[in-house]
Amino acid sequence: MSLFVDSLKILFLHIKPYELDYTWTVGPRQLHHSVLWYVTAGQFALHVQDARHVGRAGRIYLLPPRSAIRCHAITERVSLVSVNFDANITFLGGRVWSEALHLPVELDGECPQIASVLQEMLRTAGQPSAAQTLLLQAGLQKLVALLLNRHIRSMPSGAVPVMDARVEKVIEYLSCRPDRFPKMAELCEWAEVSESHLRKLFIRFTGMPPLHFFHHMKTEQAKEMLVRTDARISDIAYRLGFADPNYFSRLFKNKTGFTPQQYRQKYGIWMDG
Structure with missing residues (x-):
């Protein structure tokens, strides 16, 4: 897996916080990029391909590129931060990077470091500067690295790989x-x-x-x-x-x-x- 991680290339696209009400719905929609949702309040139903998830506060949802999604609010209010980015593992051609690294759609977001990185990225996005793109790119790379480290540590030794x-x-x-x-x-x-x-x-x-x-x-x-x-x-x-x-x-x-x-x-x- 370390070879895959070392060859992972990431490109930041944009970040935006959302305050949504009970009428919020998405899709059906096919994603063109990787999308990360960090949920801070509320609950929502999320379908990624054929799998159903219940989005809730303290969780991260990693939506793979080319995946079909749909979702709708369950509670009166839903708050989340959305990060869009491109990512690929250079020698895997069209293979989806998150699948190659065994990353699931739903991840534990209860980590002060993750929240801190996202808050800093939001502050950077709201303060235009000559180095804004570099700072956001650096924030995204740190965010993905934190997620990878936490997930790899939590994987059971006999985890079934996605790749053959x-x-x-x-x-x-x-x-x-x-x-x-x-x-x-x-x-x-x-x-x-x-x-x-x-x-x-x-x-x-x-x-x-x-x-x-x-x-x-x-x-x-x-x-x-x-x-x-x-x-x-x-x-x-x-x-x-x-x-x-x-x-x-x-x-x-x-x-x-x-x-x-x-x-x-x-x-x-x-x-x-």
């Missing part, structure tokens, strides 16, 4: 062996499935076939090494299992639009020389 266990097994195998460039036969043996079945599983759960996923994953690992270390490009290629640094450079440029050296110059550490 065989796909997770292969991804974990790859992430723990960055210097390897295993062949499909080796991955299939590790996952105990045929090559055709493993291909179907990867397309279903990551949005891309195994080889494309593998290359995408190597690219993300290379980005981190380029930004965080001063290792030579050829050494990074060898550490990632590439026998030919030129092939590594061509693959990296094909995936990112930059050569490894260009990427390092644009995003890497520059204070050391």
Whole structure:
């Protein structure tokens, strides 16, 4: 799971508090972005896809992108803070990020830190400044990090994963062996499935076939090494299992639009020389 968290990209869109009365209804509606509702008062009926929830104070509701929702007030008054944002895990294609991280729709919001972050974000949103967007982005990242940490700690050790266990097994195998460039036969043996079945599983759960996923994953690992270390490009290629640094450079440029050296110059550490 740490690999998924490290590759999570988040973009803040907007935040707004709502004071709603008993006539409040939404939907049916399909969401285009991720939406987080932090409920501070009242109750409401919420349907996300086919699952029903009762929204209530002290709870957080994480509504995934592309999900169909509908809801209506149960009490005379409903108060909530709504945060809209985009999020994705870079190498999972069209896979919904919250599903990949096993985040449920309903989460415990009884945490002073979470309330404090949201209040600070609301204050920032109401006080235009040159750095407003950066501050809101930082607030959103802290908010999601707090939710992830709390949820991961609360997960039972035998929690059933949302992603197919065989796909997770292969991804974990790859992430723990960055210097390897295993062949499909080796991955299939590790996952105990045929090559055709493993291909179907990867397309279903990551949005891309195994080889494309593998290359995408190597690219993300290379980005981190380029930004965080001063290792030579050829050494990074060898550490990632590439026998030919030129092939590594061509693959990296094909995936990112930059050569490894260009990427390092644009995003890497520059204070050391």
